[in-house]
Amino acid sequence: xxxxxxxxxxxxxxxxxxxxxxxxxxxxxxxxxxxxxxxxxxxxxxxxxxxxxxxxxxxxxxxxxxxxxxxxxxxxxxxxxxxxxxxxxxxxxxxxxxxxxxxxxxxxxxxxxxxxxxxxxxxxxxxx
Amino acid sequence: xxxxxxxxxxxxxxxxxxxxxxxxxxxxxxxxxxxxxxxxxxxxxxxxxxxxxxxxxxxxxxxxxxxxxxxxxxxxxxxxxxxxxxxxxxxxxxxxxxxxxxxxxxxxxxxxxxxxxxxxxxxxxxxx
DNA sequence: ACGTTGCTCCTACAAGTGTAGTAGATATCA
DNA sequence: TGATATCTACTACACTTGTAGGAGCAACGT
Numbered sequence: 001x002x003x004x005x006x007x008x009x010x011x012x013x014x015x016x017x018x019x020x021x022x023x024x025x026x027x028x029x030x031x032x033x034x035x036x037x038x039x040x041x042x043x044x045x046x047x048x049x050x051x052x053x054x055x056x057x058x059x060x061x062x063x064x065x066x067x068x069x070x071x072x073x074x075x076x077x078x079x080x081x082x083x084x085x086x087x088x089x090x091x092x093x094x095x096x097x098x099x100x101x102x103x104x105x106x107x108x109x110x111x112x113x114x115x116x117x118x119x120x121x122x123x124x125x126x127x128x
Numbered sequence: 129x130x131x132x133x134x135x136x137x138x139x140x141x142x143x144x145x146x147x148x149x150x151x152x153x154x155x156x157x158x159x160x161x162x163x164x165x166x167x168x169x170x171x172x173x174x175x176x177x178x179x180x181x182x183x184x185x186x187x188x189x190x191x192x193x194x195x196x197x198x199x200x201x202x203x204x205x206x207x208x209x210x211x212x213x214x215x216x217x218x219x220x221x222x223x224x225x226x227x228x229x230x231x232x233x234x235x236x237x238x239x240x241x242x243x244x245x246x247x248x249x250x251x252x253x254x255x256x
Numbered sequence: 257a258c259g260t261t262g263c264t265c266c267t268a269c270a271a272g273t274g275t276a277g278t279a280g281a282t283a284t285c286a
Numbered sequence: 287t288g289a290t291a292t293c294t295a296c297t298a299c300a301c302t303t304g305t306a307g308g309a310g311c312a313a314c315g316t
Binding site: 135138170177192 | 302303304305306307308311312313314
């Protein structure tokens with residue numbers, strides 16, 4: 001299982017690790033918005049499960065507390081998420097983009113920026 | 129619950145109804161690729177659950193078989209799917225598009241087509 | 257009218273997910 | 287060093303999702 005499928009809550013835990021770096025369970029818990037913050041042991045369970053999925057690992061121990069760090073990158077996890085979505089559209093991204101455009105979420109500026117990105121990337125890869 | 133969250137299998141059942149129109153459980157089941165086709169009762173369970181979620185409804189009865197039809201549109205369901213994904217990116221679509229571009233899934237043509245779509249839509253909406 | 261086939265409805269169950277309590281080990285502070 | 291605060295490890299449990307079996311009724315062909 002190279003890239004495990006992560007659930008919503010698991011992703012929130014990962015997000016805490018990605019943004020604040022290696023942390024204890026307590027720190028991860030406190031990274032949740034005060035409003036609607038799961039119990040300490042709930043976060044702990046997520047951490048254990050993520051460990052089982054090899055998405056995070058124990059880095060060291062400070063006092064009696066374990067410090068965890070992400071073992072998979074935010075980029076990889078996000079790519080997985082997107083690929084899962086695309087599978088619903090037969091793997092084709094156009095319908096997704098079309099939806100974003102139709103619902104006004106993607107503006108002309110956004111698209112033009114994407115275009116620039118494509119041009120830049122193709123320039124970097126072709127010249128060999 | 130205006131737009132229920134649909135699972136992978138449920139979406140496949142919906143897809144059958146969207147593409148073939150009102151159908152019986154048997155017809156839905158047979159719409160699955162022969163390879164890896166769930167048991168009749170498995171499909172039936174999904175149909176019942178979708179009914180519970182108000183995503184489909186009984187249209188009529190032919191013989192002793194019920195005929196079901198979709199009660200929510202493919203568009204609405206897909207939009208829901210995309211919105212759920214976006215929520216992981218703070219509601220912003222740019223990271224998603226960037227990912228699609230970076231992994232080569234979105235080509236220059238795709239982007240330019242999206243641009244055309246935006247221009248066409250803005251022409252339709254602005255003139256008032 | 258009867259058997260065979262097909263459909264409905266109900267029930268079951270394992271894996272995954274969200275949520276959290278408890279017991280016991282460990283630090284820390286006075 | 288004893289009390290208090292913290293952590294860990296384990297356990298529990300309800301709900302969701304995928305998967306399907308069984309009992310019984312209905313329809314169709316002969």
